[in-house]
Every structure is written in structure tokens, then in C-alpha cells.
Amino acid sequence: MNEAEVSLYLNDTQENELSTLLYDHKKDFATYKEPLGAILGNEIEIILNIKRLYSPLLRRPAYPAIPKSREALENHIKELPDLGIIRKVGNNEEVEINKPVVVEWHNEKSSIVGDFKDLNTYTFPDRYxxxxxxxxxxxxxxxxxxxxxxxxxxxxxxx
Known part of the structure; x- marks a missing residue:
């Protein structure tokens, strides 16, 4: 609440009530650990519909990258785990879906994105x-x- 901007029209009692209300419902708000919050009724359920393990669409090799893209890709992959955006997968974890990572160039800056087009054929559409x-x-x-x-x-x- 220290960093929040509160309306100038609230008196001290109203500001304290607001602070108490927000604190009582803090689990309902999104945080960096829980980006969707915990509001009942807004749960998201993801169901993978994979009939045959290791589908040919999902096992295709990565796209070949030009040297400029390959270097940028390696830089992103070194940087993203440090920022906590991606994590390394251990040998004991069963992660069988490997898709290429594509680097897009715009104004001489690159960004890392995943190509999940083939994965979409195996998932149910979002009902939200x-x-x-x-x-x-x-x-x-x-x-x-x-x-x-x-x-x-x-x-x-x-x-």
C-alpha cells in the first residue's frame, strides 16, 4: 500500500478500510508468483489431447538459423534463466515436446518466441x-x- 496512489477524496478511515479490504483479499490479486490470482470461478484448466505419444508434428527438428539469429538466440537463452523467465528442465522430468525457438528481428533488436502452432492441434480451445x-x-x-x-x-x- 506504500507504493499505491490513493484518492485524495478518501479520509483516513476510508483509506484504512480500503487497506484492510485489500489485505483480506490479497490472494485474489495476481503476483509475480501467481500471475492469474486466485479468484474462484476463473480457474484455467489446460488439457492436452495427445492420442499417440511423440507425434510426428511435435518431433520435427528445429528450423536452421542463420549465424546472426543463432548468436542472438544463444544470448537470449543465457539471459532468460537468470531473469527467472525460463528454467532448465532436469533429466528426471518428462518433457517430450520440443519445438524450435525463433528469433524475430525488428530495428536490429531480437526477441525470443516459441512456435506452438503444431501443439495447438493437440489442445482443446480455451473456454474462458x-x-x-x-x-x-x-x-x-x-x-x-x-x-x-x-x-x-x-x-x-x-x-
Whole structure:
């Protein structure tokens, strides 16, 4: 709460109530360890539908890389584990899906991305519906507190 910007229109009692409310529901908010939060009803379930292990689509070799891309790829792979974005997989872990990693160039800068097109043929589509703007506005209409998160959620909708 020290880094949060609180409305100037709140008195000390309201600010303390807000702080207590946010603290009581802290598990519902996304963190770097739990990026989706823990709001009941918004759980995501991913089911892989692989009929035959080691599908030919998923076993194809990586794309050949030009020397410039290969060097950038090696730099990214050295950097990303240090940042905690990816981790090395141990020998005892059963990870059988290996897909190429592609480096994209834009303005002489590279970025690392995964190619999961073939994997998509083995997964079920996401059943999570994107909320409609009108529903979001109705939910926050008579709220005592409206947060930046309400604005972000409302901005990231369709309808």
C-alpha cells in the first residue's frame, strides 16, 4: 500500500478500510508468483489431447538459423534463466515436446518466441469467455471504490 496512489477524496478511515479490504483479499490479486490470482470461478484448466505419444508434428527438428539469429538466440537463452523467465528442465522430468525457438528481428533488436502452432492441434480451445464492457460497467456501477484494475479489466474486453 506504500507504493499505491490513493484518492485524495478518501479520509483516513476510508483509506484504512480500503487497506484492510485489500489485505483480506490479497490472494485474489495476481503476483509475480501467481500471475492469474486466485479468484474462484476463473480457474484455467489446460488439457492436452495427445492420442499417440511423440507425434510426428511435435518431433520435427528445429528450423536452421542463420549465424546472426543463432548468436542472438544463444544470448537470449543465457539471459532468460537468470531473469527467472525460463528454467532448465532436469533429466528426471518428462518433457517430450520440443519445438524450435525463433528469433524475430525488428530495428536490429531480437526477441525470443516459441512456435506452438503444431501443439495447438493437440489442445482443446480455451473456454474462458472475454467479458463484455457493459457487464463490467454494471458490476462496478455503484461501487464505493473503483481501482485502476477495474479500468484495466474494462479496457481489455470486447463488446
Amino acid at each position: 469467455s472475454i467479458p463484455k464492457i457493459q457487464i463490467s460497467i454494471t458490476k462496478i456501477f455503484q461501487g464505493i471504490y473503483i481501482s485502476t484494475m477495474d479500468a484495466l479489466v474494462t479496457a481489455n474486453t470486447q463488446g
